[in-house]
Amino acid sequence: MNQTVEQLLSHYSVRAFLDKPLSEDQIRLLVESAQAASTSNFVQAYSIIGVSDPKIRKELARISGGMSYVEKTGQLFVFVADLNRNKQIAESKRENPASLETTEKMLVAVIDAALAAQNMAVAAEAMGLGICYIGAIRNDIERVSALLNIPEYAIPLFGLTIGYPEQNSAPKPRMPYQLVYHENEYQTKETALYEAYDTTISDYYTNRTGGVRNETWTDQIAEGMKKPVRMDMKAFIEKQRLGLK
């Protein structure tokens, strides 16, 4: 099999890094790899903030629930869905920026940022580094935005921590292909497929934890729905003047 495809299939998240910063050259290569991803109508509607300042990292780690790998890492990147750049261009050219306030444009910026981030993740692993996404920066989106000086028309979406792995791991089994892939139209999938995957995941946890954990995947999904979280997201996004219409 192709080496790049093999690398993709071998991905796992790393949650412990050596205390060794990435070099400027590494950071630049990672950012340029991110930039090489496809972008909707060439709009490149994202920014990447590299956080090296220990005080900011400490605060982001606190917001994210005390994860040490937000602080102790090679470099911490925050991906921002960014239409503020377009807003600045509108101002300089006396255009009306109202179209930036549509849900369509917000989707464009979120998707652009995510495509770029995944390219960075792939580049990092190709460079022998480990990665972990930090969605938990959204635990306090207002505080994160203040900390990172995020302007209107922009949303800090997630962190991506990249560094030298302290230990190796192995991929976590994904859903069976048949649960994800549909032919020609969306199909409701058979219960048996979920049951088989539940067994896979329960066995996976049992083996990894010596029996301490044994929950199924659908148990996890149900648990994750019990209480709504990050209920300030809609108000925050609207305050940023995005997704208003």
Next chain:
Amino acid sequence: MNQTVEQLLSHYSVRAFLDKPLSEDQIRLLVESAQAASTSNFVQAYSIIGVSDPKIRKELARISGGMSYVEKTGQLFVFVADLNRNKQIAESKRENPASLETTEKMLVAVIDAALAAQNMAVAAEAMGLGICYIGAIRNDIERVSALLNIPEYAIPLFGLTIGYPEQNSAPKPRMPYQLVYHENEYQTKETALYEAYDTTISDYYTNRTGGVRNETWTDQIAEGMKKPVRMDMKAFIEKQRLGLK
């Protein structure tokens, strides 16, 4: 430089494919590569619809503005931000699915789908195939949803057409690194950086078109803001019961 990183940096979109379908094995490897991407809290909140039916492809091509590479391709994939799976699990376990209706959960699903798509794009290029994202399926999101039988709690985000390239091309120059990358906090960037990039892009078009096109990047961005498009996106998403709160 590492071969995978080199591949990422060499990306360009392909807009003409041979009339040669991908094999089942290729499709499965592409989908499994997509699935190997990181996913928020392991929720895997997306579905991938492979469209081989020529009638559906024809209609999707029409909606997307008549692009031939939506029809004549190796395989056409549609990526769906999918919380309907979670809804089904909620029903089977008598959980309340109300938390799926938050903007936070919608973001999770959109980001998960985009990360998976970019992994598929990288895998495709590693396999010697070409790719192009088709955001233009959102030109008529209602019609696309009807065509693909998309249930509530799900949004068809974009297409990804993958096939054997009919011709090679070259990467389009991205923004200078300094316009995308910020250190420790969001920084408003100097006008000179935009001016330099405008020259790069104007030269790029001049060379490619023998002078027929010579617009700058900021001209394009300003032009793209002139009239809001896809104004039904917010109502559609809310009808799907997503992003309601």
